[in-house]
Amino acid sequence: MNQYKIALLPGDGIGPEITYVTKEILQLVSKQNSFDLQFNEYLIGGPAIEKTGSPLPEATLNSCRESDAVLMAAIGNPIYDDLPRDKRPETGLLKLRSGLKLFANIRPVKILPSLIEASSLKPKIIKDVDLMVVRELTGGIYFGEPKGRININDQEKAFNTMSYTSKEIDAIAKIAFELAKDRRKKICSVDKANVLDVSQLWRERVNLLSNDYKDIELNHLYVDNAAMQLVREPSQFDVILTGNLFGDIISDEAAMLTGSIGMLPSASLSTNGPGLFEPVHGSAPDIAGENKANPIAMILSAAMMLKVGLNETSAAQKIEEAVEKVLSEGFRTIDLMSEGKTQLGCKEMGEKILKFLK
Ligand code: IPM
Numbered sequence: 024m025n026q027y028k029i030a031l032l033p034g035d036g037i038g039p040e041i042t043y044v045t046k047e048i049l050q051l052v053s054k055q056n057s058f059d060l061q062f063n064e065y066l067i068g069g070p071a072i073e074k075t076g077s078p079l080p081e082a083t084l085n086s087c088r089e090s091d092a093v094l095m096a097a098i099g100n101p102i103y104d105d106l107p108r109d110k111r112p113e114t115g116l117l118k119l120r121s122g123l124k125l126f127a128n129i130r131p132v133k134i135l136p137s138l139i140e141a142s143s144l145k146p147k148i149i150k151d152v153d154l155m156v157v158r159e160l161t162g163g164i165y166f167g168e169p170k171g172r173i174n175i176n177d178q179e180k181a182f183n184t185m186s187y188t189s190k191e192i193d194a195i196a197k198i199a200f201e202l203a204k205d206r207r208k209k210i211c212s213v214d215k216a217n218v219l220d221v222s223q224l225w226r227e228r229v230n231l232l233s234n235d236y237k238d239i240e241l242n243h244l245y246v247d248n249a250a251m252q253l254v255r256e257p258s259q260f261d262v263i264l265t266g267n268l269f270g271d272i273i274s275d276e277a278a279m280l281t282g283s284i285g286m287l288p289s290a291s292l293s294t295n296g297p298g299l300f301e302p303v304h305g306s307a308p309d310i311a312g313e314n315k316a317n318p319i320a321m322i323l324s325a326a327m328m329l330k331v332g333l334n335e336t337s338a339a340q341k342i343e344e345a346v347e348k349v350l351s352e353g354f355r356t357i358d359l360m361s362e363g364k365t366q367l368g369c370k371e372m373g374e375k376i377l378k379f380l381k
């Protein structure tokens with residue numbers, strides 16, 4: 024029997040509630056599909072700051088490195104907004120991404136037929152959406168040096184640097200081209216090459232690499248235009264390849280096509296070593312502990328973990344099918360609610376999915 028060590032990181036806000044639900048689902052499918060998951064919970068974000076003073080304790084990073092996959096819920100709490108940057112919860116997540124060298128962030132956006140009416144866009148605009156954001160995750164302006172705050176001429180000045188090396192661009196672009204091969208064979212690379220030097224290099228490298236992938240159709244969009252196209256005609260996109268900051272923004276926008284950001288899973292991968300699987304949404308501190316959270320993005324992240332991280336494809340598919348079934352039968356968490364549907368809490372949504380798995 025295959026055995027896997029899973030590092031569970033509940034984190035902040037709604038994190039613990041959605042983790043609880045997701046873990047129960049994973050336990051059931053592992054039993055049904057004859058593999059063993061050994062869960063270990065570690066501190067990250069707010070709880071880690073409270074207990075150790077650091078948003079990513081060394082012990083958490085080391086344990087994640089020794090696991091087969093890392094499943095995280097959410098990070099961030101406004102009560103820590105005034106802490107110095109290196110002590111904030113988000114810094115814990117960024118250190119985890121760079122510590123595990125997770126340079127490739129993959130965020131699939133697919134419209135489930137049963138949720139078409141939950142989107143703020145018209146059904147005819149979103150009905151054929153099936154895209155994937157491939158976001159560079161350990162470089163760009165999130166990590167560029169120099170950065171900081173200085174005093175200059177009686178003024179305070181703050182700055183960050185957006186930089187990419189050709190090697191970093193090639194690595195993430197290659198992931199996008201490889202993924203496009205098994206899809207509709209289209210890549211849209213998103214940059215700001217009309218203004219930024221870093222984007223000009225980005226565009227040159229992506230063009231160069233495309234010579235090795237003659238059967239993949241490549242186009243480039245400036246990020247402002249891409250943001251507009253995503254709401255104008257989202258079905259034109261297959262794989263969207265972009266850097267860290269643009270990918271952060273574009274992926275939230277793309278998430279809303281599905282009706283709620285509470286639906287979107289993601290995988291962050293390195294060349295070798297464990298992947299990190301996490302919902303695209305944040306920690307939603309405003310509804311934490313109220314049993315209102317939508318656990319589906321984390322449940323689908325767990326399915327991605329099984330498929331991409333552990334190669335347990337059929338268990339992953341069962342989870343995806345159960346989620347689709349629950350939605351097609353009209354069950355909704357509050358973020359997805361519309362007339363005539365049945366509203367469920369986070370825990371009850373988990374129980375319904377478990378029921379459809381049995
Ligand atoms: C995301 C989040 C993170 C990011 C935050 C929490 C640091 O918004 O995963 O998209 O900006 O990458």
Ligand code: MG
Nearest residue numbers: 271272275303
């Ligand atoms: Mg984001």
